[in-house]
Amino acid sequence: MIEINNVSKQYGTFHVLTDCSTKVAKGEVVVVCGPSGSGKSTLIKTINGLEPINKGDIRVNGTSVCSPKTNLSQLRSKVGMVFQNFELFPHLSIIENLTIAQIKVLGRKRNEAGDKGRKYLDRVGLKDQAAKYPAQLSGGQQQRAAIARALCMDPICMLFDEPTSALDPEMVNEVLDVMVQLAREGTTMMCVTHEMGFARKVADRVIFMDAGRIIEDTSKAEFFGNIEGRTDRAKQFLSRILQH
Amino acid sequence: MFKNYSWDWGVFLQPVSTGEPTNYLGWLLAGLYNTVVLALSASLIAFAVGVVMGVLRTTPNRWLAALGTTYVGIFRNIPVIVQLFAWYFVLPELLPDNVGTWFKQLPASTQMMTSAVLCLGLYMGARVCELIRSGIETLPKGQRSAALALGLTLPQAYRYVLLPVAFRVAIPPLTSEMINVFKNSAVASTIGLLELSAQAQQLVDYTAHPYESFAVATAVYILINVIVVLIMRQVEVSVRLPGYIGGK
Ligand SMILES: Nc1ncnc2c1ncn2[C@@H]1O[C@H](COP(=O)(O)OP(=O)(O)OP(=O)(O)O)[C@@H](O)[C@H]1O
Ligand SMILES: [Mg+2]
Numbered sequence: 001m002i003e004i005n006n007v008s009k010q011y012g013t014f015h016v017l018t019d020c021s022t023k024v025a026k027g028e029v030v031v032v033c034g035p036s037g038s039g040k041s042t043l044i045k046t047i048n049g050l051e052p053i054n055k056g057d058i059r060v061n062g063t064s065v066c067s068p069k070t071n072l073s074q075l076r077s078k079v080g081m082v083f084q085n086f087e088l089f090p091h092l093s094i095i096e097n098l099t100i101a102q103i104k105v106l107g108r109k110r111n112e113a114g115d116k117g118r119k120y121l122d123r124v125g126l127k128d129q130a131a132k133y134p135a136q137l138s139g140g141q142q143q144r145a146a147i148a149r150a151l152c153m154d155p156i157c158m159l160f161d162e163p164t165s166a167l168d169p170e171m172v173n174e175v176l177d178v179m180v181q182l183a184r185e186g187t188t189m190m191c192v193t194h195e196m197g198f199a200r201k202v203a204d205r206v207i208f209m210d211a212g213r214i215i216e217d218t219s220k221a222e223f224f225g226n227i228e229g230r231t232d233r234a235k236q237f238l239s240r241i242l243q244h
Numbered sequence: 245m246f247k248n249y250s251w252d253w254g255v256f257l258q259p260v261s262t263g264e265p266t267n268y269l270g271w272l273l274a275g276l277y278n279t280v281v282l283a284l285s286a287s288l289i290a291f292a293v294g295v296v297m298g299v300l301r302t303t304p305n306r307w308l309a310a311l312g313t314t315y316v317g318i319f320r321n322i323p324v325i326v327q328l329f330a331w332y333f334v335l336p337e338l339l340p341d342n343v344g345t346w347f348k349q350l351p352a353s354t355q356m357m358t359s360a361v362l363c364l365g366l367y368m369g370a371r372v373c374e375l376i377r378s379g380i381e382t383l384p385k386g387q388r389s390a391a392l393a394l395g396l397t398l399p400q401a402y403r404y405v406l407l408p409v410a411f412r413v414a415i416p417p418l419t420s421e422m423i424n425v426f427k428n429s430a431v432a433s434t435i436g437l438l439e440l441s442a443q444a445q446q447l448v449d450y451t452a453h454p455y456e457s458f459a460v461a462t463a464v465y466i467l468i469n470v471i472v473v474l475i476m477r478q479v480e481v482s483v484r485l486p487g488y489i490g491g492k
Pocket of ligand 1: 011016034035037038039040041042043
């Protein structure tokens, strides 16, 4: 589904990503973790071409993201993305947030898009909030709406960039619950997150990044089950994160 | 003050001494008409050009951004009166002969109005450009990413996501620019366009009542300000977003 082959990226002389390679198969849930500044956000944004790369190749469902011949907006419409700061559009009501791309990108009729939007709002538990504006919802509600917005496009895979780290602690679980449900339904997912509970519950694999490199790419069982077998950096990171 | 001055507000109703079939109030109204036509036409140009250039300055394309930067650099930094002289006296000479001749055959007032509209429009456009640019730049960077990630093209992202919010952010400063256009329109009197301030000046020359004349002209400018502010406030209220306070 997603293939990342020897991807490197630099800003001037600073290497954000160095020779990163991994794959996400259909239906797989991959969690990406690592210290701040290690390049997690950059890596996940290269997958739908939001961040251009200097070297290597990325394929989504066989289509190269880096080829100038690729219709990027069409590719992006099939890859759902959820951001740390929700990024709902403040001038549109929740339901309009969910329908705008369906109408403008996929060419769906307004009522067809509306039906789909309401269906997904219901699934994330926001049926009654359709007419509200983003600023009138709590952070957790906004993030659930943002997930619903991505799902409305019938994505072939979902990318999450720290979807819960801007949330107050009491709202983290309502968002994670939605993500767990998606994972259990067989959605292909790549999630940057430090929620190790989530990783334990639904991840198939865990990727650990440090200083722009993928230094661990292992099964969940290996990652959490065999702490001794981890690299020093990963051990340090895990001990810090699991203390909380 | 004003001890020996005999006030006479009836002066406006006296027929003008040039023999034209109008009174002095008629002159002021003709001036007001020119001021309004000039300011509104210039505002339209300023808005259209300002939005396009403001958007260009925020695009990822270096050349397009440079085009916007150059435009602002030229039009915002040269004094507006110099620009006006360039438009009115220099440009017609630079045009191809047939166009230049055609332009110079137009009625003098049309020539002046055209030059003044273009001049003010592009000058104010450079200022509007900066307001739109900073309106776009105050939005969280993730808004653009989120729009693109949904599959919207860059123009669609501007049209449906970035600009609607940037406009809302820019309404208060755009209001002052709108007032500025009316104020700056007085500069057109320097090339002879008989707008409001020029007509007030004429009244001073033709009647012995300078204070009445400038009092009325001042009152009209203030009235215009009030109307602009009221209209823009109405606009602001009608597009206000529930629970949303400005950008980030
Ligand atoms: N536009 C840019 N120009 C220069 N450096 C950048 C730019 N964007 C990101 N970086 C740098 O690239 C590195 C990786 O950034 P990235 O956001 O991918 O890290 P991250 O792993 O997501 O960190 P965090 O956990 O803080 O979100 C950081 O050191 C950052 O400072
Ligand atoms: Mg990040």
